[in-house]
Amino acid sequence: MDAPPRRGRRPGQGDPVVVRALALLAAFDAGHRALSLAELSRRTAIPLSTTFRLAGHLLAWGALEKGEDERYVVGLRLFEIASLAPRSHGLREVALPYLEDLHEVSGQHVLLAVREGDEALLVERLSSRGAVEIDYRVGGRMPLHDTGVGLVLLADAPRPVVARVAGGLDAPAAERLRRWLPDVRRLQVAVFERSSPAPVSSVAAPVRDGLGQTLAAVSVVVPAGSARPQAYAQVVRATALAVSRGLGHRPPRTG
Amino acid sequence: MDAPPRRGRRPGQGDPVVVRALALLAAFDAGHRALSLAELSRRTAIPLSTTFRLAGHLLAWGALEKGEDERYVVGLRLFEIASLAPRSHGLREVALPYLEDLHEVSGQHVLLAVREGDEALLVERLSSRGAVEIDYRVGGRMPLHDTGVGLVLLADAPRPVVARVAGGLDAPAAERLRRWLPDVRRLQVAVFERSSPAPVSSVAAPVRDGLGQTLAAVSVVVPAGSARPQAYAQVVRATALAVSRGLGHRPPRTG
Structure with a gap:
């Protein structure tokens, strides 16, 4: 908890898949509460096909949800786990x-x-x-x-x-x-x-x-x-x- | 969000690594707010070495933190992202x-x-x-x-x-x-x-x-x-x- 913040950090090609999945979550902020697949991919520099696959896992688990306009939003399941912090x-x-x-x-x-x-x-x-x-x-x-x-x-x-x-x-x-x-x-x-x-x-x-x-x-x-x-x-x-x-x-x- | 809850679900051997990482987060609940590595591994049925490696990624990102007794707890970074839900x-x-x-x-x-x-x-x-x-x-x-x-x-x-x-x-x-x-x-x-x-x-x-x-x-x-x-x-x-x-x-x- 004492490391300098690394909010802007983008995972490179060699990063493990877990780091990339977490990067998708970190793509959301107060100015970006709903993101399309293309926006998610662009903001994380993760290829579109990989973004789609990883977002699918996050969606199935509930870390992400689909909003009314089909854009991704942060899911309630994350709030549920975060409530234990x-x-x-x-x-x-x-x-x-x-x-x-x-x-x-x-x-x-x-x-x-x-x-x-x-x-x-x-x-x-x-x-x-x-x-x-x-x-x-x-x-x-x-x-x-x-x-x-x-x-x-x-x-x-x-x-x-x-x-x-x-x-x-x-x-x-x-x-x-x-x-x-x-x-x-x-x-x-x-x-x-x-x-x-x-x-x-x-x-x-x-x-x-x-x-x-x-x-x-x-x-x-x-x-x-x-x-x-x-x-x-x-x-x-x-x-x-x-x-x-x-x-x-x-x-x-x-x- | 309309699927039946699957809180008790444990990832099998064939599950992708992202699903296993999410399972580590889901191992925490109101009765288990702090878990040792062995407890994390046991509650998720993920082998100890894999649990250690995945928990390391979650720790580096801030989804997990180490408590005073070296047990894992849910991290503030998850609260930060969840605040956007x-x-x-x-x-x-x-x-x-x-x-x-x-x-x-x-x-x-x-x-x-x-x-x-x-x-x-x-x-x-x-x-x-x-x-x-x-x-x-x-x-x-x-x-x-x-x-x-x-x-x-x-x-x-x-x-x-x-x-x-x-x-x-x-x-x-x-x-x-x-x-x-x-x-x-x-x-x-x-x-x-x-x-x-x-x-x-x-x-x-x-x-x-x-x-x-x-x-x-x-x-x-x-x-x-x-x-x-x-x-x-x-x-x-x-x-x-x-x-x-x-x-x-x-x-x-x-x-």
Whole structure:
């Protein structure tokens, strides 16, 4: 889970058939939820006849389904298996009641994210209809360096991850990031301001498992200027601690 | 999606490698969320060396991950791809705000399910902490013939599905089912009483897509005897219509 993302990777001729079948699944993304056979073949660089044969197996098993227009879509069977993933639905099962409480008292967006390689992946999002506009989608990826949940996840990530993320930024941004991370670690909370698509503040805190490892981050996202973001720090931390407790974490008491 | 479920099916020696790789994924279920290499091999009847090689590919891609005890678990990458499935997360994205409203006014369980073959599959569940005990899990399967959402889905299912489900019941239950379905179709709502694990009533209504096809069912599940279940029929139907509208459905007006 610490390898750099390789979403754009295309299997070559010599790749085993399993790698090619997985490449067909990876051809789908938020902008391409339905693909024709020709599109599948083109996006994976797998010959049309092989694509047809492999897609047939995926279809028979239920990893793919045919939509109304005969294009392929991701199948429900994949959702069924994915629902057993400890880092998504397993985590969500424990977290959801506490996220709902946070959503109720804040009335804004509540996010739950985990780190996947050098990015954050959104596992849950609860949003009120009137909440400020954000463009994060459950199952979608978010940058680690400019989201609240991302900073929390990055603060406890292995050094090589921090190095790679910082390496992708310009010098002032990388410097700022390196200055922030110790504060996030010390305060157990990250406050981040973001200006697009709408100006928002996010306040995030870490969720830990029974071994004390940071497994996820919880945040609220509120319109910038609506309240001092720090006003949310306590409730977000308390929510993250409640979820951690549900995962078997026993935080050391400082008092 | 209309084939009988074949969850227990094991690939034989002659099955292509893709089918075997998919069988490794299908070896996981709610009772087996973490499997050792030997367990994976045993549950799929695939030789140990082949299991190791195929699991390696699934691990490299992220469909599987290694847990703390070195056992295999379902990976986050599968959740990421599954989040693009129109019948699970796609549907959920549209439905969630309305489900939250229904959850808020009913204060009980709210379920969203789709039909997968001869069973219902739970796509979303919102539950209050104090709500009556139920044993349904997001991503888990439920019988069509003795759940509210199941009856709604069955009422609009193709005849062979109804025949297979009725064929699996004893004669009085099959007879009762065949008597109920026309009522569900006419009233656009199903009321179902269930006694285990706790006595509950569920009230369910159909969600339709832009073509008028029944895509899903919404229900509330309340403790038996807490209120006349029929009292929930209107709000559940209105919620299902709101979700349908979000999916492009324009219901014919009867007034």
